Amino acid sequence: SAVISQKPSRDICQRGTSLTIQCQVDSQVTMMFWYRQQPGQSLTLIATANQGSEATYESGFVIDKFPISRPNLTFSTLTVSNMSPEDSSIYLCSVIRRLSTEAFFGQGTRLTVV
Amino acid sequence: ELKVEQNPLFLSMQEGKNYTIYCNYSTTSDRLYWYRQDPGKSLESLFVLLSNGAVKQEGRLMASLDTKARLSTLHITAAVHDLSATYFCAVVELEYGNKLVFGAGTILRVKS
16 A cells, blocks of 8 residues: 555644645655535535646645645645635545555645634 | 436334445436545545446445446345444536536444
8 A cells, every 4th residue: 555644634623724734645646635524514525636736626626725735646635725614524635556456545634713 | 407316315223234325316327436425524435336237335335327228227235223323325517527416425423
């Protein structure tokens, strides 16, 4: 399995501020994704993180609110901008390794906005 | 647009009993995943099913895939308390690379 380090594991933030979440993988991966899991809900894809270019966002998610970077094949960040209590969720990065069909998830970041 | 329906959404079982969780999806796909999530934790990969008729087993869990019916099942045999968790199926949306579309999840509670 891929070793995925996601930081921070949890945070409590004031509304109006921003938080950047990091995802580091132990080896090169072909695909990196960011998901959101709202309390008691399933997972929803926010965007696909593309190396060296703009992320591909899903309907309902925009770059101004969730800017994503992926400077290389093993690292990506997701920023949750201008936070409101509705952004309180678990955010998870997911990767698919080269020559593999398995999709692994990071430990998740539990965000609470007060 | 791919839709994934999972049922039941909540399952309360007695230890030692058998039960099945169902995962239906609406459009053709070539990959289906099953995950387990414990409270406050991330997702643990259980199975990846790649072809019609695929069957995989790990301990008391067995997953199968029927691509023609667009149906996967997760069968639990002789449930034990440690299996209590939320189980998700996820299906790859072929038109959009490796994007996963998740079912709503099944909360499983095994009563000892």
